[in-house]
Amino acid sequence: MSPLLDRRRREPCGRRQLRRWSPPSRLVPQPRRPAGQPHGDGAGGSPPGRRPRRDPRGRRTRSGLGGPHRRPALLPRLPGPHRAHHPPRAPRRDPRVRPRPRRRIPHVRLDPATAVRLVRREGDQLLAAARRAPDAPVAACPDWTVTDLVGHVGEVYRFVARTAGRRASAPVPPGEGDLRPGDDGTDELWRWFTEALEAVAATLAGLDPAEPVWTWVPDRVGAFYHRRMVHETTIHRVDAESATGTAGIVDVDVAADGIDEIIEVGMRYRMRGPVTDHPAASLLLEQTDGPGRWRLSTVDGIMQVARGRDAGDRADAVVRGPADELYLGLWGRPTRALSVIGDERAWRAWQAVAP
DSSP: OOHHHHHHHHSOTTOOOOOOOOOOGGGSOOOOOOTTOOSSSSSSOOOSSOOOOBOTTSOBOOOSTTSOOOOOOOOOOOOOHHHHSSOOOOOOOOTTSOOOOOOOOOOOOSOHHHHHHHHHHHHHHHHHHHHHOTTOBOTTSTTOBHHHHHHHHHHHHHHHHHHHHTTOSSOOOOOTTOSOOOSSOHHHHHHHHHHHHHHHHHHHHTOOTTSBOOOSSSOOBTHHHHHHHHHHHHHHHHHHHHHTTOOOOOOHHHHHHHHHHIIIIITTEETTEEOOOOOSSOEEEEETTSSOEEEEEEETTEEEEEEGGGGOSOOSEEEEEOHHHHHHHHTTOOOSSOEEEEOHHHHHHHHHHOO
């Protein structure tokens, strides 16, 4: 039998002698050595207890109560202040490769395929309204009937088809069949309009948005006609339906883009030249069914436009309403849900600038 088991058998349970615990020497605080005394006992020996550790980089770690302190894990390297203000250099351009010239395309939300689809849809609805009441007067166009309205839109279609279709650098004069037919009856007019609608739709479908073509604005590219034909057809479709008592609605996205198109094109340029007589009062347009905000002002005789947050909250007149109501209001058509805050004369003055 082992001596340990024999000793436990002789001692009664609960009366065993407990040894007095003494802390290891490395846990006992060591007295500080005087300044100038070498580390250790002065004879080249090491101090009692555990030696201080050294990390792989040669730095001595701290030791004392609680054992040696471990070095914290290294954090990921962050860019210094000199890197934050100086982004990496762009790769050098090959001098033998000639850069492609940049062309600023007008702001447009409608891609070409969507524009063609909208032109076809709005044109068909315009023709359907005209068939119901061809002799009804058009309130927005004095001295015009719905038949005259259809003839006007058809002539615009044929102008765009021959000018943009040939990628012309100047307006192409009308040829045989481009003007509306005379007194041959409405059936002949409907057929002529349908052919014009198909011609302009085919032209827009094959026209690249960045392709050079003559327009009456400085940005002479194909995207201008995609956008212009959508809104030319939409507003006159509303006119035809209003004349026949079946006024429809304008899509929110189309109306919001139309507001921007009126501001960028209609209030700045005409076929005969740029518009120069802008009102001095400022106008803020706020769309209630979307994020659209536009602030119009005139500085040194030049029209200024601010959008979104840049538009601010102050203006001589603030006009709020749904996108389709703002769209119709800028075109000078009757509205029902617009609220004008401030100087209403400023709103009327900017309406007069729009086409």
